[in-house]
Amino acid sequence: GCINLKLTDQALSERARAMGADPRLGAETAPRPRRVLVDYGGPNVAKPMHVGHLRASIIGEAIKRIYRFRGDTVLGDAHFGDWGYQMGLLIGAVMDESPPVRDLVEQMNAWGKPFDDLSVFDAVTLADLDRLYPEAAARGKADADYRDRARKITAGLQDRQAGYYALWQRFRDVTQVALQRDFHALGVDFDLWKGESDVEDLIDPMVEELDAKGLLVDDQGARIIRVTQQGDKRELPPLLVVSSEGSAMYGTTDLATILDRKRSFGPDLVIYCVDQRQADNFEIVFRAAYQAGYATEGELQHIGFGTMNGTDGKPFKTREGGVLKLNDMIELTRDKARERLREAGLGEDLAPAEFEDIAGKVAVAALKFADLQNFRGTSYVFDLDRFTSFEGKTGPYLLYQAVRVKSLLRRAADEGVAAGPIAIADPAERELALTLDAFETALAEAYDRQAPNALAEHAYRLSQAFSRFY
């Protein structure tokens, strides 16, 4: 059966007044605040952001903010991919291309310390790295000598040879500056840019400790941790801790990072907002971490997400079949936003700078809302026409409603109209107050299920309720 409750207009009016006086709009805080670290975005040295990073960034940022608003102590970490064999490949490729860079690196390696003047490195840009990296990676696969040299350079970098180390720092810096700009344009900002390199020194002692705990098994020259458990439906591969060539792997770095975070921040929960395709990788690392006592079961959580697809239902590609850079995607969306603004007759009245500013905001609203309105596990189709429309369930529609509310309030203030007590009588008023009151429910769902779409849905309903009310 069910119980029907009918709220009186008076009760609803009182509730609306209370919400109006509360900066949290009736939202509760977590009864026991936790320390939470969100690992998201997943940027790498030498790689400009592409559409694959869009969801990891937008969803991760939303989760970070939702947790923070709920009252947890939250840190966002980019976990910058800045270490390993790729760096050796890249250092070799840049030295091959630029004799002045090569000379400087070799001189510093010989001298054993960094020079004061490193301006030769200024010529190395992210565009160079982006161009050289795929070539070098392909050559490393095909050419054994080239691969060997890249390995030697990697080892030299890990030994902190001055020339390699200084050039690598340049790679990190140029990449980070460019990425921060792109992230910031999307309203995504990290508290920490800890890199994979930051845990490098922890790895040897960690391997020793794992060995002492009896967790390491020799397997054809490699050292692994077995992670299969009773009840597994399929067999999970072991964690490769040290390869047969003696190097630490991606998962080794992640394990050391868990240890590092435990020591420095002591999180109750670490959320990894990373592509669903890495699900197994995380399951393996988490199990190894639980076995090693670096975390307690449940403290590590991977939240994956579906892909952004093209109209063909496959992961979105450019017309040429390549991967779209995030920057280009934002540009495309901005173009579309300009078009929309002109269609709406907003082109002529605005100063060019203001027009551009608004187009940027419309574009970001379009991209972010289109992403966040779906449950994160669901894939969706990239459709700029739909995303940028001022009508329907879109970011620009919400933005438009928010601007309308604000301009009304501004006009009221200008004309000296003061707000009176809220007295609800009309059905549209009731609906608006009830919808406002649903914020706590939406927030709780977004928090408990790590589902920002619950808040996106709430914002949309609120816009509609306001529209009818108005």
Ligand code: ARG
């Ligand atoms: N940089 C990685 C990649 O591009 C993602 C990092 C995700 N976070 C982590 N702790 N492994 O695949």
